[in-house]
Amino acid sequence: MEKYKLIAKIKKGVFQGLCLLSSQTVTLKQLGFPDNEGVPGSLIKEITLLQAMRHANIIRLIDVVNHQEQSSIVLVYESMETNLTSFIRIYPKVMKIPRTIKELLRQILLAASYYHSFNIVHGGIKPANTFIDPATNTLKITDFVWPRTLFNSNTEDPNEELGFCYKAPEILVEHKQFSTAIDVWSVGCIFAEMVTQKPLFSATSEFHQLAKIFSIMGTPSEETWPGFSRIYRYLHIYNHCKPKDLRKLVTGLEPAGIDLLHKLLYMDPKGRITARQALEHVYFQN
Amino acid sequence: MEFNPTNPLLVRHNTSNRALVQKYFDLEVDFMVARGYSEDQRFIAIRSIAISKIEEYTSDQVDSFVPFLAITYVDRFLSTHINIPVVLRDKGFEENLKLFVFCCVSIACKIRCSNFSFVELWNKHKRAEVRDVLVMELQILEGLEWKVRPVTAITFMYFFLPLLKTEDPQQFLPISTVSNIIVSIQRDVRFTEFRPSTLAASSILVAAYKLLPELYSEFSRRLSRSGFVQQTELEQCLDELKEHVIPDYILNPEKCPVILKEINKWGVKSEKGKELMIEDSSPDDHEDTSEITTEISKEEDKEEMPMNFDLNWVDPEPRPIPRPVKQERYNPMQKILFCFWPMIMKCFGLENS
Numbered sequence: 001m002e003k004y005k006l007i008a009k010i011k012k013g014v015f016q017g018l019c020l021l022s023s024q025t026v027t028l029k030q031l032g033f034p035d036n037e038g039v040p041g042s043l044i045k046e047i048t049l050l051q052a053m054r055h056a057n058i059i060r061l062i063d064v065v066n067h068q069e070q071s072s073i074v075l076v077y078e079s080m081e082t083n084l085t086s087f088i089r090i091y092p093k094v095m096k097i098p099r100t101i102k103e104l105l106r107q108i109l110l111a112a113s114y115y116h117s118f119n120i121v122h123g124g125i126k127p128a129n130t131f132i133d134p135a136t137n138t139l140k141i142t143d144f145v146w147p148r149t150l151f152n153s154n155t156e157d158p159n160e161e162l163g164f165c166y167k168a169p170e171i172l173v174e175h176k177q178f179s180t181a182i183d184v185w186s187v188g189c190i191f192a193e194m195v196t197q198k199p200l201f202s203a204t205s206e207f208h209q210l211a212k213i214f215s216i217m218g219t220p221s222e223e224t225w226p227g228f229s230r231i232y233r234y235l236h237i238y239n240h241c242k243p244k245d246l247r248k249l250v251t252g253l254e255p256a257g258i259d260l261l262h263k264l265l266y267m268d269p270k271g272r273i274t275a276r277q278a279l280e281h282v283y284f285q286n
Numbered sequence: 287m288e289f290n291p292t293n294p295l296l297v298r299h300n301t302s303n304r305a306l307v308q309k310y311f312d313l314e315v316d317f318m319v320a321r322g323y324s325e326d327q328r329f330i331a332i333r334s335i336a337i338s339k340i341e342e343y344t345s346d347q348v349d350s351f352v353p354f355l356a357i358t359y360v361d362r363f364l365s366t367h368i369n370i371p372v373v374l375r376d377k378g379f380e381e382n383l384k385l386f387v388f389c390c391v392s393i394a395c396k397i398r399c400s401n402f403s404f405v406e407l408w409n410k411h412k413r414a415e416v417r418d419v420l421v422m423e424l425q426i427l428e429g430l431e432w433k434v435r436p437v438t439a440i441t442f443m444y445f446f447l448p449l450l451k452t453e454d455p456q457q458f459l460p461i462s463t464v465s466n467i468i469v470s471i472q473r474d475v476r477f478t479e480f481r482p483s484t485l486a487a488s489s490i491l492v493a494a495y496k497l498l499p500e501l502y503s504e505f506s507r508r509l510s511r512s513g514f515v516q517q518t519e520l521e522q523c524l525d526e527l528k529e530h531v532i533p534d535y536i537l538n539p540e541k542c543p544v545i546l547k548e549i550n551k552w553g554v555k556s557e558k559g560k561e562l563m564i565e566d567s568s569p570d571d572h573e574d575t576s577e578i579t580t581e582i583s584k585e586e587d588k589e590e591m592p593m594n595f596d597l598n599w600v601d602p603e604p605r606p607i608p609r610p611v612k613q614e615r616y617n618p619m620q621k622i623l624f625c626f627w628p629m630i631m632k633c634f635g636l637e638n639s
Contacts, residue, residue: 037404041396
């Protein structure tokens with residue numbers, strides 16, 4: 001740890017620091033371990049994954065430092081101070097500019113497309129772990145909850161990690177097989193939020209979240225999501241809702257953007273657009 | 287998606303994205319031992335003990351990838367750090383070495399198996415307190431710069447084999463055969479000097495020579511044309527394979543009953559006391575290899591063959607993402623409530639939205 005100097009505490013276990021060798025500002029994340037399994041396998045995998053990824057829109061893991069007196073490690077990331085939630089709050093006027101939204105969405109999709117090409121699911125894209133450099137409008141994604149939450153049932157509840165608002169319906173109904181499409185749904189939610197500056201599906205529980213999604217996107221039927229009634233046995237408790245007009249809910253978004261949003265928020269994950277396909281959408285062509 | 291250790295970058299096995307694949311091949315030098323390791327006499331005894339201990343700790347493993355991976359960690363750590371970490375300060379070198387090896391195995395297990403139970407391994411081979419294990423693991427991971435992804439010959443094998451597909455579905459190289467060769471030659475420290483991709487390509491060509499000799503030249507050409515093979519190194523490695531290792535570890539049925547079953551199905555025959563070169567096998571010796579099954583037999587002379595790992599190779603297949611085992615989200619009362627929910631809502635004249 002002698003290479004780094006702590007500057008300020010950001011939150012519990014997370015600090016802003018300075019690399020004394022490069023004078024680069026960094027984010028230091030201290031991780032302790034449960035005392036029953038050595039270094040958790042999920043963490044080893046996560047670190048090796050982060051080391052492998054090199055992309056302009058993914059926060060880079062610079063270093064891993066042992067902190068052996070406390071049997072912990074410190075992950076050293078490149079520093080990004082402003083997440084999307086704060087960015088929307090601090091720069092509401094900037095976020096009203098369609099070009100800004102388009103550029104930020106493009107960067108999220110570039111990151112998603114990159115790690116999806118490795119068959120990696122982020123599993124927790126949300127504004128709180130999407131960082132922006134206000135000087136350059138460069139967006140970077142961090143905090144891959146994969147594989148921690150997908151592999152280790154003993155760690156924190158993934159629901160907490162994900163936040164309800166950005167969870168795909170197939171996760172909410174505990175569909176056994178889900179894929180990179182869950183990230184695409186989260187990107188769709190963020191897209192809508194960037195336009196309206198508030199979450200599209202805001203809820204207080206998973207039950208309510210699903211009801212909220214159904215109320216806006218329509219309750220799934222055999223036509224819109226074949227086999228859904230078999231996947232989710234509590235479907236009957238929800239009222240049958242017709243899909244609402246997204247143009248009225250996400251006001252100010254151009255028609256091509258509405259079309260893309262529809263495709264990102266397609267209920268049936270099999271029919272949902274991929275990140276790569278989304279990047280080729282006409283919305284990005286003007 | 288599940289992290290597939292036999293495919294560290296998780297790219298699909300094709301070469302359609304050449305830049306991506308090239309990056310992956312460029313990585314391998316970071317996962318090799320330091321130069322001169324194979325000739326350094328200091329490590330021979332330690333390596334030998336480590337291999338036998340790894341065999342002990344992994345005797346009940348489903349496949350041989352865990353010990354294979356653990357040995358790569360031992361080699362890489364020793365080649366750069368010379369001394370193993372001393373975590374058990376009140377114990378001698380031997381106990382610390384055992385803990386070091388145990389931790390290499392546990393890290394390999396964690397990388398390989400999503401459902402690995404540390405407690406089970408620890409209970410079975412209790413080497414130290416869990417806290418000491420944690421400290422040792424951290425020192426190993428730091429020493430390896432956390433580069434513990436399996437960038438190994440096995441991985442590269444999965445890249446190369448699809449390049450060798452033929453029109454005849456019967457003419458293919460079984461993954462188990464090639465991987466057996468790769469695992470077998472790992473015992474010989476000289477092969478640590480070669481790139482993992484070179485080892486993979488060499489092992490494939492050796493297998494091709496035995497199984498599909500009529501395609502050997504074609505396969506060799508295809509591998510060279512792929513641009514991912516270091517041709518000079520490949521030839522050196524092939525020479526080593528032909529002259530030294532094949533007779534010792536694969537083609538000698540007296541010494542390796544596990545591999546014998548595989549090799550006999552290839553139709554390779556050997557005589558006791560005579561080293562059998564690759565060239566000794568004629569194409570006529572070959573039998574049907576399309577249904578090679580791996581049977582495990584117990585090694586009798588463990589000291590002579592410390593690399594007698596179980597060779598139950600499991601070909602990676604797309605698997606559904608394991609979901610965390612969660613408790614039932616709704617308790618029985620809530621479930622009953624849900625069943626009658628529409629009726630309740632109707633009674634109270636309410637609707638959910």
